[in-house]
Amino acid sequence: MHRKLRIKIFEKASLCRHFETNAYKFSEKKLIKIPIYLSAGQEFISASLATIINDFCKVKPLIFAQHRCHSTYLSFGGEMDNLIAELLGNYKLSNTGCMGGSASIYSKKINMFGHDGHMGTQVPIGIGACFTSKKPTIIFMGDAAAEEDYVLGALGWAATKKLPILFIVEDNNLSILTEKKVRRNWDMHDVARSFKMKGYNLKDSPNEIEKYKKFFFKEPMLLNINTNRMFWHAGAGKDSDKIFDRYLIEKKILGKEAEKIDKKFNSMIKKKWEKHLKKQ
Ligand SMILES: Cc1ncc(C[n+]2csc(CCOP(=O)(O)OP(=O)(O)O)c2C)c(N)n1
Ligand SMILES: [Mg+2]
Structure with a gap:
């Protein structure tokens, strides 16, 4: 991969990481009062896809995400101020009004549709949207959502109709706290192939x-992408301190340039949150 592209992806991931670590901090301090679903640890999936889709495919896909969607929204160009306002409940300060909370973020600007809270429903809904519009569509789901019957049936339809859909399984191996090996003896990439x-x-x-x-x-193509959730399923807390952190690995590989980016977003995003908190 060209270094320039890798840096661009790191920039998006850094923005997402610092957004989420601030959300963690303010949730812990009870300044965020609603349930939040943090995507820290998983941000390289959406950061890589958004950068590659923009630079290489040059399309603006319809985006269907699940509850852990802050990084999806930010990577594809969603306004950070609106998301901060949403999480703090300052709806009047955002351009969107209420977006339905952390789990249901949407944006007309980036064609992102809000999730309804039922795991996996975004899959048949997204497939339907693509079937009628024939627009390039990206659908994210968790490894547990992928197990829902209505997801599997709909995948078969997308395959039959050869729809231009990229299915992304954000496979953090967990359904809240239950590991995949307890839940099933099959893999999603095999299901797609079948x-x-x-x-x-x-x-x-x-x-x-x-x-x-x-x-x-x-x-249609399905990528089952193995990743790690840094924080609790919902809210601010850690299941373990010992998780593999892609962000630290990439930062080390990219060296000084990445350190500079990390510092820049660290201070910029902290200031943004503080500005919003002052308006409360
Ligand atoms: C149909 C349905 N069943 C159960 C739930 C409760 N629930 C919310 S999130 C979740 C686990 C989701 O796991 P996964 O799809 O892997 O996403 P992750 O949280 O790991 O990102 C469950 C069981 C729900 N929201 N909807
Ligand atoms: Mg999961």
């Missing part, structure tokens, strides 16, 4: 994700 669509199992590294870009939106 429906005769492309299906791959990969890590959440930008390098790995980039390998599949030539197939994006040409036909």
Whole structure:
């Protein structure tokens, strides 16, 4: 992967990481009063996809995400101020009004549709939107949402109709606290293949994700991307301090340039949150 592209992806991931660590802090201090679903640890999935889709595919897809969607929204160009206002309940200060809380973020500007809270419903809904519009569509789901019956049936339809959909399983191995091995003995990339669509199992590294870009939106494809959730399922807390952190790995590989980006977003995003908190 070109270093320039890798840096661009790191920039998006850094923005997402600092957004989430601030959300964590203010949730812990009870300044955020609603349930929040933090995506820290998983941000390289949306940061890589958004950058590659913008630079390489040059399309603006319809976006369907699940409850852990802050990084999706921010990576694809959602306004950070609106999301901060939403989480703090300062709806009048955002351009969108109420977005339905952390789990249901939407944006007309970036074609992102809000989630209804039922795991996996975004899959048949997104497939329907693509079937009628034929627009390039990206649908995110968790590894547990992927197990829902209505997800599996709908995948078969997308495969049959060869719809231009990129299905992304953000596989953090967890359904709240239950690991995948307790829940099932099969893999989502195999399921996709059994429906005769492309299906791959990969890590959440930008390098790995980039390998599949030539197939994006040409036909249905499912990428099962293995990742790690840094914080609790909901709210501010940690299940473990010992998780693999892609952000630290990328920062180390990219060296001084990444350190500078990290510092820049650290101070910029902290200031943004503080500005919003003053208006409360
Ligand atoms: C249909 C349905 N069943 C159960 C729930 C309760 N629930 C909310 S999130 C969740 C786990 C989601 O796991 P996954 O899809 O892997 O996403 P992650 O939280 O790991 O990002 C469950 C069981 C729900 N919201 N909807
Ligand atoms: Mg999960």
